[in-house]
Amino acid sequence: MGVPLRQQIAVGTYLLKQKLKGVKKYPMVLMLEPLFRCNLACAGCGKIDYPDDVLDQRLSVEQCMEAVDECGAPMVSIPGGEPLIHKEMPQIVAGIVARKKYVYLCTNALLLKKKIDDYTPSPYLTFSIHLDGLKERHDASVCQDGVFDRAVEAIKIAVAKGFRVTVNCTLFQGETPDDVAEFLDFVMDLGVEGATIAPGFSYERAPRQDIFIKGKDTKNLFRGIFKLGKTRNWKLNHSTLYLDFLAGNQNYECTPWGNPTRNVFGWQKPCYLLPDEGYAATFQELLDDTPWDKYGNSSNPKCAQCMAHCGYEATAVEDMLQHPFKAFITSLRGPKTTGPMVAEPTPKWAKEALKPRKTIGGIPVKIER
Numbered sequence: 001m002g003v004p005l006r007q008q009i010a011v012g013t014y015l016l017k018q019k020l021k022g023v024k025k026y027p028m029v030l031m032l033e034p035l036f037r038c039n040l041a042c043a044g045c046g047k048i049d050y051p052d053d054v055l056d057q058r059l060s061v062e063q064c065m066e067a068v069d070e071c072g073a074p075m076v077s078i079p080g081g082e083p084l085i086h087k088e089m090p091q092i093v094a095g096i097v098a099r100k101k102y103v104y105l106c107t108n109a110l111l112l113k114k115k116i117d118d119y120t121p122s123p124y125l126t127f128s129i130h131l132d133g134l135k136e137r138h139d140a141s142v143c144q145d146g147v148f149d150r151a152v153e154a155i156k157i158a159v160a161k162g163f164r165v166t167v168n169c170t171l172f173q174g175e176t177p178d179d180v181a182e183f184l185d186f187v188m189d190l191g192v193e194g195a196t197i198a199p200g201f202s203y204e205r206a207p208r209q210d211i212f213i214k215g216k217d218t219k220n221l222f223r224g225i226f227k228l229g230k231t232r233n234w235k236l237n238h239s240t241l242y243l244d245f246l247a248g249n250q251n252y253e254c255t256p257w258g259n260p261t262r263n264v265f266g267w268q269k270p271c272y273l274l275p276d277e278g279y280a281a282t283f284q285e286l287l288d289d290t291p292w293d294k295y296g297n298s299s300n301p302k303c304a305q306c307m308a309h310c311g312y313e314a315t316a317v318e319d320m321l322q323h324p325f326k327a328f329i330t331s332l333r334g335p336k337t338t339g340p341m342v343a344e345p346t347p348k349w350a351k352e353a354l355k356p357r358k359t360i361g362g363i364p365v366k367i368e369r
Contacts, residue, residue: 003194003237007102007123010074010100011028011074015317015321025255025287027073027258027283028258028259028314029073029075029077029313030077030259030262031077031259031262031310032064032067032068032076032077033079033080033263033264034059034081034083034263034264035080035083035085035086036048036050036057036080036263036264037055037056037080037081037085038081038108039082039108039110039111040082040110040142040143040144040147041143041144042141042142042143043143048081054264058086059264061088061092065092065096065099068096068099068101070284071262071283073101075102075104076096076101076103077103077104077106077128078092078103078106079106082107082110084105084107084115085111089105090115090118093125096124097124097125101124102126103125103126104126104128104166105125105127105128106128107127107128107129108129108130108147109129109150109154109155110147110151112127112158113150113154116154116157116161119163121161123164125164126166126193127164127166128165128167129155129158129166129167129192130151130168130170131148131167131168131169132169132171133175133180133183134148134186135148135149137179137183138151141172152190155167155192159192165191165192165193166192166193166194166237167187167195167196168195169196169197170199176224177224177225178228180197180225181229181232184197184225184229184232184234185234188232188233188234188235194235195235195237196237196238196309197225197236197238198246198308199307199308219246219341223335223338226337230337238313238316239316239320240331240334240335241319242313242317243334244330245315245316246307246335247335247341248341249336250319250342252315252316253296253297253298253315254271254296254297254303254306254311254312255312255314255318256270256271256311257290257292258313258318259271259310260283262283265279266280266281267280267281267285270292271295271310273306273308273311277295297344297347298344298346298347299347304347
């Protein structure tokens, strides 16, 4: 795992406290989204099609600190949009670091070379650089030539200046295990701390819908990647059980409260990936008033193909706490890459479709849909 021991201990202590207090729904990572504006227009993005009056909105430093304090999660991820566009981002990051929260500043790195001196290296700060593959693949993903080279240059500069740096990779249609393995070999050689890797979520707002991997194809892809990874020295910023889930060996339900989102509209229901389900005014209202049982891969068609780490990493960590021996064995052998995959439960909406809806002469009649 590409996470320093100091951070593992801090997060582990937080998790233990939640368990001892009997807390059922607790946040692991705050997704703090202070703006939607971006300097790219990626094919798989669902965040940039808002009107200009929304794209021009920003969370203030004070609003960001209130969200961090209100949520209480030990880690804060700052996605976007492009966070480095925010003129007060250095003050926001400094405020989170001062609270000894671990902040991952997610960026496409186009502005990082220019703005890197606005930040100070800290064990609490990590630049999470967006790279969706090697040069041709990444530039096609972000729909602009030259972005890969600029991101790699920024990674080298940040590493040389002593910053913690990770790479955030989203996988789409057309990926092969060999291509992804070559990419991971490349980024490890750059000296990054680790990489996050997950299948893209099929945003309804995304400009293109044909680029997302779905169903068993996702699990087969990850099995192929992890099979090659057995002979590599990759550092992946995920729990071993989440990686095992990606390979089709664990049957998990989403726990979206583990990664709550605060953005310019409020606290987003139920998660970072579904922007049209409503908002809460406070974090406690989000916990209390969100109909959590209506979401998840077996409960909502919008969630059916989702395997994103913002939904399932918290589930995997909870499983680890409940079954430490299973987690230990999985960490020793790595994700299973052969044999049958776990059976997926029948979605609730599919069960509903099979229920009798009317009767003819007192006899129930099933309505086909």
